[in-house]
Amino acid sequence: MIAENDRDSLEVLDFTARNASAAPAVKHYGEALVAAAQRDPRIVCLTADLTLPTETDLFRDTLPDRFHQIGIAEANMIGIAGGLARSGEIPFVHSFCVFATRRCYDQIAMQVAYPRANVKIVGVIPGLTTLLGVSHQAIDDLALMRALPNMTVIEPCGPGDVRAAVAAVAAHEGPVYLRLKRADGADESASAKSDFQIGRMQVLRRGADGVLVACGMMVAIALRAAETLACEGLSLTVVDMPTVKPLDPDLAELARSAPLVIVAENHSIIGGLGSAVAELLLEEGVHTGFRRIGVGDSFAEGGSTGYLFEKYGLSKRAIIDAVEDLRQRRRP
Amino acid sequence: MFDRATGDRQPASRTTEVEELARIARSLRRDVINLVAPTGQGYVQQGLGAADLFAVLYFSELRLDPLDPEWPDRDRFLLSTAHNTAIFYATLAARGLVACEAVHSYCGDGSPFEINASERVGTVIEATLGSLGQGLSVGIGMALAARRRHSQARTYVLLGDGELQEGQLWEAALFAGSARLSNLCLIVDDNRMQVEGHIDQVVTVAPIDAKFAAFGWAVETVDGHDISALLASLERARGEERPTCLVARTLAGKGVPSLEGLLAHNLKLPPTVASRALTELSQSAREGSR
Numbered sequence: 355m356i357a358e359n360d361r362d363s364l365e366v367l368d369f370t371a372r373n374a375s376a377a378p379a380v381k382h383y384g385e386a387l388v389a390a391a392q393r394d395p396r397i398v399c400l401t402a403d404l405t406l407p408t409e410t411d412l413f414r415d416t417l418p419d420r421f422h423q424i425g426i427a428e429a430n431m432i433g434i435a436g437g438l439a440r441s442g443e444i445p446f447v448h449s450f451c452v453f454a455t456r457r458c459y460d461q462i463a464m465q466v467a468y469p470r471a472n473v474k475i476v477g478v479i480p481g482l483t484t485l486l487g488v489s490h491q492a493i494d495d496l497a498l499m500r501a502l503p504n505m506t507v508i509e510p511c512g513p514g515d516v517r518a519a520v521a522a523v524a525a526h527e528g529p530v531y532l533r534l535k536r537a538d539g540a541d542e543s544a545s546a547k548s549d550f551q552i553g554r555m556q557v558l559r560r561g562a563d564g565v566l567v568a569c570g571m572m573v574a575i576a577l578r579a580a581e582t583l584a585c586e587g588l589s590l591t592v593v594d595m596p597t598v599k600p601l602d603p604d605l606a607e608l609a610r611s612a613p614l615v616i617v618a619e620n621h622s623i624i625g626g627l628g629s630a631v632a633e634l635l636l637e638e639g640v641h642t643g644f645r646r647i648g649v650g651d652s653f654a655e656g657g658s659t660g661y662l663f664e665k666y667g668l669s670k671r672a673i674i675d676a677v678e679d680l681r682q683r684r685r686p
Numbered sequence: 687m688f689d690r691a692t693g694d695r696q697p698a699s700r701t702t703e704v705e706e707l708a709r710i711a712r713s714l715r716r717d718v719i720n721l722v723a724p725t726g727q728g729y730v731q732q733g734l735g736a737a738d739l740f741a742v743l744y745f746s747e748l749r750l751d752p753l754d755p756e757w758p759d760r761d762r763f764l765l766s767t768a769h770n771t772a773i774f775y776a777t778l779a780a781r782g783l784v785a786c787e788a789v790h791s792y793c794g795d796g797s798p799f800e801i802n803a804s805e806r807v808g809t810v811i812e813a814t815l816g817s818l819g820q821g822l823s824v825g826i827g828m829a830l831a832a833r834r835r836h837s838q839a840r841t842y843v844l845l846g847d848g849e850l851q852e853g854q855l856w857e858a859a860l861f862a863g864s865a866r867l868s869n870l871c872l873i874v875d876d877n878r879m880q881v882e883g884h885i886d887q888v889v890t891v892a893p894i895d896a897k898f899a900a901f902g903w904a905v906e907t908v909d910g911h912d913i914s915a916l917l918a919s920l921e922r923a924r925g926e927e928r929p930t931c932l933v934a935r936t937l938a939g940k941g942v943p944s945l946e947g948l949l950a951h952n953l954k955l956p957p958t959v960a961s962r963a964l965t966e967l968s969q970s971a972r973e974g975s976r
Contacts, residue, residue: 437825469805
């Protein structure tokens, strides 16, 4: 038995916080959502028993009359959001990426996407970023949301991007899926990036030897791969593509003269950013060496993010290997 | 004239005259036959069975304005079993919410009047349902929004008893009871019919009333063809501090004796059967007027 006075000292974790520094982490998303809601009284917030991990505790405490705790019922939450939106409100609904998308796909199709309802679906815990295992790993959410007509799909890559994306999403009329890495205390404070625009890529560095395209957590890894390759005399363009749908068509021109294009995402290689880029390039007549970096056609397992990213090939090493493999093939 | 700015606005004339509502229901039943017969596509038994519910809802209960269909304080009606459209479209046309001529394109290629009602028709269809089990959740969203605006608007959701086999329905029932959504009224069209026949031969949902009561709802069981009983139940629902579930017992094919009780999910109506049905409805009209 634990004595009553000892209980207060016990640490309570929810298995999705990866380290002790997560607790005081700056809630970039949560702060940006409250700021957007203070500008626009139509914004309301829904959560399905995941208030803390989705950073919506800030909203709950600041604007309690516009906060709805729906309970563990994601399909119902999406339906309610559809009803709220049809009554003129702008619901931001929150859960883990898996439950916000795969679990209630039909409800999203009928109550959000088809009627172009002004609902923003916000997921945290993307791809391989959980100890919990396969039930909580969203490796198909980008593919699912991309497949829905009328849906905009966004995965920002850092705190400044996240803050800017929230403002842009709030101002955008129509359904959006916003995929976020959970704040873990590793991020510095940041203000919204001024150059963020839905549907527009950002070229982070330029080089003539190939193009690396990435979204979300893979942007930083792509940049590190480019730095390493620069030491070997290869100069690569690195593109942050936060809007997975609609994809920025300017990428085709950027890639037209590139000897190789590699797309990296924390998602299955099937149906996500890599697929979207392949479709664009082929349809625009861009013929180049091409590789997708992401989870192969398999489910994964629970583990630390670093371990899982190495094991499933979402790593700097995997990107460098892909560059070298494509360069080998080009040699006569 | 009514004042459009106040919640007391009475946009369109309504009636609580039982005889008048019964006459309207008989007329709607004829419309169901006339809509479905030419194409052979549609839901006859469900439409005949729900005609009294539609007459009471659209001609007595709902506060709507045919001249201003997007009036923010209007009552909302959601047909969760969105396939039961022959009676739905007939009612919308009779109430002046859609043009009668437009409804005649029902089931035609390119027509917005599809078998499953969708928002293609316009805002008079409040939500695209028909993927079963979703209507109550959407209704909850509308009821929550009305509550936040301090609007008197009420939300009515009509679903079939078979639809209660969908799990999402019970998520929604749990939430609405917990949130004490007094401006929400669910009507279960309890016709005991689903695609594969009698509901008890598939998966039993009874007792519906006890289940909703246990979820924190006010519950009434009512004869879905007893117009004065329906009016009284809906009036009591407006006084409740909880959401209300009306379990309306209906008879598939009601009003056409040769079809009554026939559990046929999608019934084709050859011309001879349609013609006989119209004759039977005329006979019952004469009896009803005596």
